[in-house]
Amino acid sequence: MINVSHKEEKGRRSEAVENAAAQERQLVRRAQAGDVPAYEALLAKHQQRVFSVVGGILRRREDVEDVAQQVFVKAYFSLKRFDLRSAFSTWLYKIAVNECWDYLRKKKVRKLVYEADMSDEQNRQLLSVNEQSFGALRSPEDAARRVEQQQLVERLLSELDEQDAAMLVMKEVEGFSVEEIGESLGINVNTVKVRLFRARGKLVEVYRRRMKGSTTGKAKKADGNP
Amino acid sequence: MTKLNENSCEQFDLQLADAAELAAERGEQIALSVDSSAHLSNCARCSDALDAVSVSRSILHAGLEPTAAPSPFFAKRVMAVIRAEENRLAAQGSTFWSPMQHLAARIAMVAGVLVMALTIYAYTFNSSTSVDSTVNVTAYELVPHQQLDPQPQSKDEVLLSLVERTNVERTNGR
Numbered sequence: 001m002i003n004v005s006h007k008e009e010k011g012r013r014s015e016a017v018e019n020a021a022a023q024e025r026q027l028v029r030r031a032q033a034g035d036v037p038a039y040e041a042l043l044a045k046h047q048q049r050v051f052s053v054v055g056g057i058l059r060r061r062e063d064v065e066d067v068a069q070q071v072f073v074k075a076y077f078s079l080k081r082f083d084l085r086s087a088f089s090t091w092l093y094k095i096a097v098n099e100c101w102d103y104l105r106k107k108k109v110r111k112l113v114y115e116a117d118m119s120d121e122q123n124r125q126l127l128s129v130n131e132q133s134f135g136a137l138r139s140p141e142d143a144a145r146r147v148e149q150q151q152l153v154e155r156l157l158s159e160l161d162e163q164d165a166a167m168l169v170m171k172e173v174e175g176f177s178v179e180e181i182g183e184s185l186g187i188n189v190n191t192v193k194v195r196l197f198r199a200r201g202k203l204v205e206v207y208r209r210r211m212k213g214s215t216t217g218k219a220k221k222a223d224g225n226p
Numbered sequence: 227m228t229k230l231n232e233n234s235c236e237q238f239d240l241q242l243a244d245a246a247e248l249a250a251e252r253g254e255q256i257a258l259s260v261d262s263s264a265h266l267s268n269c270a271r272c273s274d275a276l277d278a279v280s281v282s283r284s285i286l287h288a289g290l291e292p293t294a295a296p297s298p299f300f301a302k303r304v305m306a307v308i309r310a311e312e313n314r315l316a317a318q319g320s321t322f323w324s325p326m327q328h329l330a331a332r333i334a335m336v337a338g339v340l341v342m343a344l345t346i347y348a349y350t351f352n353s354s355t356s357v358d359s360t361v362n363v364t365a366y367e368l369v370p371h372q373q374l375d376p377q378p379q380s381k382d383e384v385l386l387s388l389v390e391r392t393n394v395e396r397t398n399g400r
């Protein structure tokens with residue numbers, strides 16, 4: 001009995017998904033024919049997700065707004081070339097990802113950060129947050145500290161490959177599934193899984209290396225060595 | 227030995243990654259196959275990598291937050307940019323023809339004058355050639371009538387013409 005209702009529920013869900021997809025295709029066709037309100041509806045539907053994709057890669061709010069706007073403008077003018085073979089969202093996320101890489105290439109906003117680039121203060125703060133206490137910094141009182149924390153995590157991420165860092169943020173922070181990440185970045189799902197797995201390892205390795213370096217620095221200072 | 231170990235690590239990478247992602251999605255403990263568990267007990271690298279899954283998650287969650295929702299004016303701003311871009315493109319398209327539009331009146335006037343001049347020239351040229359040809363034809367037509375006698379066509383005609391001429395001379399001599 002439970003099994004039957006579960007199947008029914010599943011069937012209803014897939015039907016709803018199909019209906020939504022058909023409606024979206026209809027909207028896309030209308031927008032392709034020059035129907036501006038149809039494009040506005042597509043924009044309203046996908047803006048949050050596009051923000052998440054762009055935010056996963058760029059992370060700075062000002063950059064995110066500008067690039068997301070550029071994504072929708074570009075999508076509008078390229079819409080006639082979209083052949084509806086993939087989902088509109090997939091096509092849109094690909095534009096978003098490409099725009100982000102272009103933006104990064106042009107602006108060179110991301111610079112590699114080395115140990116020497118971090119101030120003593122930042123190293124001290126990084127040290128003060130051990131692996132267990134990371135999760136404990138969620139209260140509103142810690143807002144200022146969280147800003148610092150965010151900068152430190154961004155510095156850790158900047159030591160990873162750009163695409164790996166983007167995948168990690170999209171997965172862990174923005175809530176994309178492995179399949180969605182694969183489609184957006186044009187990578188096989190298994191490759192995404194393995195790269196995520198390795199990127200996590202690298203992130204923790206960089207984090208621990210910093211901790212160790214900072215501890216050694218402190219010990220040297222305590223001994224009176226420069 | 228190390229290379230062999232690395233190779234086997236690569237073999238387990240996908241299995242471990244798969245298990246880790248599945249556990250993360252379901253919010254459960256990572257469930258490993260017997261092979262993977264056996265490999266983990268002998269491989270510090272893979273064991274660390276698996277530990278890194280939860281540690282990396284807490285680092286990322288503590289440091290970063292999901293991107294905030296776009297402002298309510300975002301869509302309006304995008305549509306305004308699109309409209310401006312469309313206007314710019316339309317203006318760009320018309321600028322190609324605008325010099326032609328600007329000069330259209332002058333071009334039409336020059337063309338009109340040219341057509342008129344050509345018409346006058348053609349009319350004048352035509353009338354002058356037709357007068358010449360009339361004159362020539364008249365001259366040509368007058369010459370044979372006034373100056374040239376018709377030539378005899380056969381011997382009989384020659385004899386007859388001689389007789390005729392003799393008769394005329396006789397008549398004139400008288």
